Amino acid sequence: MTVLVLAEINGQDLAVDQTAKTVSAAKQLGDVVVLCAGTGCAAAAQAAAQLDGVSKVLLADDPAYANGLAEPIAQLVADIAAAYSHILAPATASGKNVLPRVAALLDVMIISDVAGIVDGDTFERPIYAGNAIQTVRSRDAIKVITVRTSSFDAVAQTGSAGVETLSVSPQNTQSKWIEDKTQASDRPELTSAKIVVSGGRGVGSEDNFELIEKLADALGAAVGASRAAVDSGFAPNDWQVGQTGKVVAPELYIAVGISGAIQHLAGMKDSKIIVAINSDEDAPIFQVADYGLVADLFDAVPELISALG
């Protein structure tokens, strides 16, 4: 069995962590071929070739594949799909955008957010905000899967696969990229950070959220937020951790002023160590926290920053 992994490309670069974790899942299913679709992404293909377990990298380089537009990329994947038993992509905004479209083009079901592989046909995935784990067996000839990257360990980068350039001539008149608004940040990326510090409604305002960012910076951590904090305008949506945001599983997760709604727990309960700081001693977050501190966050967080400094 040969497995196709659609690499995660940011701009012209390979998103190494997410792709390496997806390759890790793919290795359990068979021989791994990685597809890099983008424009000017030859270096990304070289980076993908170094991922352990990859036997070949396919490079599809064309301006039509820039910016992750779903229509041409899904068509490309569907066009080469017949050679593969499984098609995988990380369950990122980009992977979740493209792969269901691929599945429908192939007339197969998408299997979203796979967190465990039982065998080549059978997969585990969380449903109901992670309140249940469903094991499903696919009857489709090609399995199209997005991978919950927090459930798999990244492969090493010691490989040396060959890169084959595909001859492509995509047509896309349906969709057009206009602009990206991404914030440049020196902080680690949320889904791959070793430490995540998240703030919730209890933080109270966008200005106060700086306190969360300062604690994160003291720890070299990524910053997260609960949906309540995002909805209240304290933090941008791409910081959202939870059922409808990102799923993280860092070594250390510090929840500050977060009550612990089930939708938030869905995004962080697989973290190795969970710390909760909340003034409400009955907050549900304490039921999953390894270390709970009942305290006013405006006292505790500055104290924590100076204790760590």
Added chain:
Amino acid sequence: MKALVPVKRVIDYNVKARVKADGSGVDLANIKMSMNPFDEIAVEEAIRLKEAGKIEEIVAVSIGVKQAQETLRTALAMGADRAILIVAADDVHQDLEPLAVAKLLKAVVDSEAPDIVIAGKQAIDNDMNATGQMLAALLGWPQATYASELLVEDGSATVTREVDGGLQTISVQLPAIVTVDLRLNEPRYASLPNIMKAKKKPLEEKTAADFGVDISPRLEIVTTTEPPTRSAGVRVGSVNDLVEKLKNEAGVV
């Protein structure tokens, strides 16, 4: 212009799902059900487009059990003009797969010929995040997923999308599928007079068989289990205690 808005009846957002003891699924008997929260946002957006004079008619569609009528009545009370119910299941525990739903929706699109389909990005029960994208593929239409801003003008839609790391703006030619994210709008509540009026709005009932679409599942559900539980750890008395535990007990800082 016409907008089609698919809505799904799901477990209420505030209810915690419980796995049945026999592992056959999540218990939905006598559980409060509501419109999928993302679909409420989709209905609201369609209403705002109508209020802005961009579209003339909003058709809400639901596919599932007969009780999804209530979900459609909610959409009508919010401001949709008419509704179509496709009865495709007789047990509330039976969840139609996104591929099957997309095939049925395609049949509806073929007969209704909307200019835009506005859908929720994900249903909070199966968390698949797939129906909009699959429908777009089956129709050969462009897709703009995870919308936080939607601007409809001559023959195209400009959509700002919530993506990892920030926002992306794209333009798609109409007809197109737009799936909506949380921050697009805040859905209105239906007023009592509008709830009464909604009872008189047209609700057409069909069955999956009327469309001649194969909706048999591709995924067999082997088991549904409780996730591993996490037990509460210890309460620490002070920030210093916390730092000491993180350094010496957990070794994570």
